[in-house]
Amino acid sequence: MKHPLCLLYRLGCALFAANLPMASLSASNNLDDQEGDWAQKRANAVISLMTFSVVPDITASNLDIGSSTGQSSALNMGQLGGGATLSEAVPIYLEGALGYSRYDPQFVISNGAESRTIPTxxxxxxxxxxxxxxxxLRKDPRGGHWVLRPIANVSLGTMASDLRIGNWLLDRTKGYSLDFLDGGQLNMYGLGGSLMLDYELFSPAQDIDAELRYSYQHLQSFGGTSTSVRGHAEAENLGLYLRRRAPLFHWTLLDRPVRYVLEGAHTAYLGEQRGLLGFDSLNSIGAGLELDSSKYDIIVTRTRLVARYMFSHNTSGYSIGLAMSF
Known part of the structure; x- marks a missing residue:
């Protein structure tokens, strides 16, 4: 049983709309406990954005989110990852992913007499x-395998603010800790696990792969993090992924059949992730082609190019993904 290393490179643009309003800061008439509560919520929100990058997820592997209002906060995410079982004799499963995100929130800063919008x-x-x-669990007569796969997960991450907000803000917002906004940094680690039910069928007529996966990670800031953004968040979702590959007519290339690829995915976000980006779940449907190079002595055995359409409540978008099997 072999899982592909999925290289998801954004060639399209996702057209998502979400409710990502500007944050506001006021330096007047605020108590210390209100300030602490505001800072803690901000810290948890910063880490919450990273929860979408630490769990392998086809539907959220490439997001570009914005709003049509003047108070938009653009969010862009990308993910590269994959997993594989070593062999049937050594059924150890390994997976890994790299994630990137960019978030451009705006803060309304006020000292009581004047206000200024600070883009970060x-x-x-x-x-x-x-x-x-x-x-x-079971091998069916057609050659398919049912597998239950418990997984232990760990993650590391860092988020940095590349804005230097200057003395105007620092001098006029006494009582607020703005060290993160002013070129600060947040370091995060995550611990958790996943449970996957996997069905795989490989045959000359068709390949079928179906996965049902529950994932959970607790993310926590640690040393080197700016004081104002020390916090925590939970990454929790339930995902379903389906894929079918089969020969396309009698077409051949590289002495192997050219295959069409059909896939579908649904991710339901749970706990703190639910509604965080303006939706509770994401759906994806895709179609593409697969080139088989297994006859030749090269490391890549199959290459797939898949176009995907993603949608949810008041949400839609598209992307193109490139995947390789080794």
Whole structure:
């Protein structure tokens, strides 16, 4: 049983609309506990954005979110990752993913007499990995395998603000800790696990892959993080992925059949992730072609190009993904 390393490179533009309003800061008539509560919510929100990058997810592997209003906060996400079982004799499953996101929130800063909108830019990088074990449940007469796969996951990430807000803000917003906005940094680690039910069928007539996966990680800031954004968040979702590959007519290339690819995915966000980006779930349908190069002595055995359409409540978009099997 072999899983592809999926290289998801954004060639299209996702056209998502979400409710991502500007944040506001006022330096007048605020108590210390209100300030602390505001700072804690901001810290948790910063880490919450990283939850979408630490769990392998076809539907959220490439998002570009904005709003048509003047108070938009653009959000762009991308993910590169994959997983594989070593062999049937050694059923150890390994997976890994790299994620990137850029979020451009705007803060309304006021000192009581005047206000100013401060556009900020937050960039994050995450790396996550997992190790699991395949427990074979059943092999059907057609050659398909049912596998239950528990996975232990770990992740590391960092988010930095690349804005220097200057003395005007620092001098006029006494009582607020703005060290993160002023070129600060947040470092995060995550621990958790996943449970996957996987069905795989490989045959000359068709390949079928179906996965049902529950994932959970607790993300926590740690050393080197700016004081104002020390916080935590939970990444939790339930995903379903389906894919069918079969020969396209009698076409051949590289002495192997050219295959069409059909796929579908649904991710339901749970807990803190639910509604965070303006929707509770994401759906994806895709179609593409697969080139088989297994006859030749090269590391890449199959290459797939898949166009995807993504949609949800008041949400739609598209992307193009490139995947390779080794």
């Amino acid at each position: 830019k937050w960039n994050s990088l995450t790396a996550s990995g997992g190790i699991g074990w395949d427990v074979t």
